[in-house]
Amino acid sequence: MARTPEKFRESGVDVRIRTRVDEIDVKSARVRLNDGSELAFDILVLGTGTLAIRPEIPGTDLPGVFALKKLEEALAIKAYIAEKDCRNAVIVGAGFIAMEMCEALRARGIETTVVHRGALPVNRWDPEFGKLIVAEMGKNGVTFLANVETRAIEEGAGQRLRLVTSGGDLDADLVILAVGVRPDTALAKAAGVPLGRSGAVAVDFSQRTAMEGIYAVGDCCESYHRVSRSWVHVPLGDIANKQGRVAGANIGGKAMIFPGIVGAQSFKVFGLEVAAAGIGEREAAAAGYHPVSVLIWGNAIAPSMPAAKKVGIKLVADRASGKLLGAQALGEAGAVGRINALACALWAGLGVDEIGYLDFAYAPPFSPAWDPIHVAAQTLRRKL
């Protein structure tokens, strides 16, 4: 937590917590709060964030069923685990939040099962990486149930819950729903602020919406993706910080633009670093590119070093232009740093020929002389 309400109040910001905006009246330029009071505005900023998606199944409102989104919910889960002495948990969904949750639950000694309707977790990543994540979960005592539809959550014996699935019933003390989030646009919609194709609030590069005097920032709005050249919804906190600062600068009188994103993202699951940037083959084809890809395994550091570990790198490039379109990496070490380097390449629009000879900070404890990025880029160049 960067700042407390008190810190903000010291700088003269009227912070009201536990207070909800019920309505935006654009005509009178006022917001109505849930305590009945009203506030007039010259400039309004929508920073309404996302809502956790609750699957359309019975029982998601039972005690012991949580959707992890807000810090408050994380604290509620922690308190529930302690109070009910939870021994086992089921996570519904297998995105990166589900992966991070497995690790957090196992760290508390809780038996953990992940129920996923697809075949592999985190579908942004190549199946080869997905399989290694499943193996990593297994090594760390997490049961992964693939191709299983969750149909209902019921009250079980004692304080327990029963998950009814296409693969049979599962008993659990705790159920965590991690099937994704969607932008919270209820207020925007009611006020007539236009949404983009992604379903999030449409903004321009200055974070202004199409409605005079109304800005939007963070997880409720879209961002410009510099690789797919389209407006997308990527709800991540680092992007929200930047968009907030850009909107704040514009409101404070200093013109500023948000230059967009390349979709860089990472997570940790037990001993693995997993990261990606840019777009995958399917998005690339949809954006009008001709994607060609390669996946190679290399040494995260020089193979002569005692702590040598493997890192997998997948690159996607455009056949016509030779430009890099996307990158993924997975390894016990060296995955996130490499994706950060490749995120810069995506940002700058570098071609795989240039990436094959990029000047990196080489020394044996940190990388081989030919970095796996060089090897992947040169291999891909030969395929173009």
Add this chain to the structure above:
Amino acid sequence: MAKSVVIVGGGAGGASVAAEARRGDPELAIAMIEQERFVSAAA
């Protein structure tokens, strides 16, 4: 009269707006409305 800014939501985005707008213009009247107990949780 100073311009008034109302920020709906005190998460990473909203809190960054408040801080940066204040830095740029000390005269602005800024209100930040947050449903939960915490502001700036991911900032």
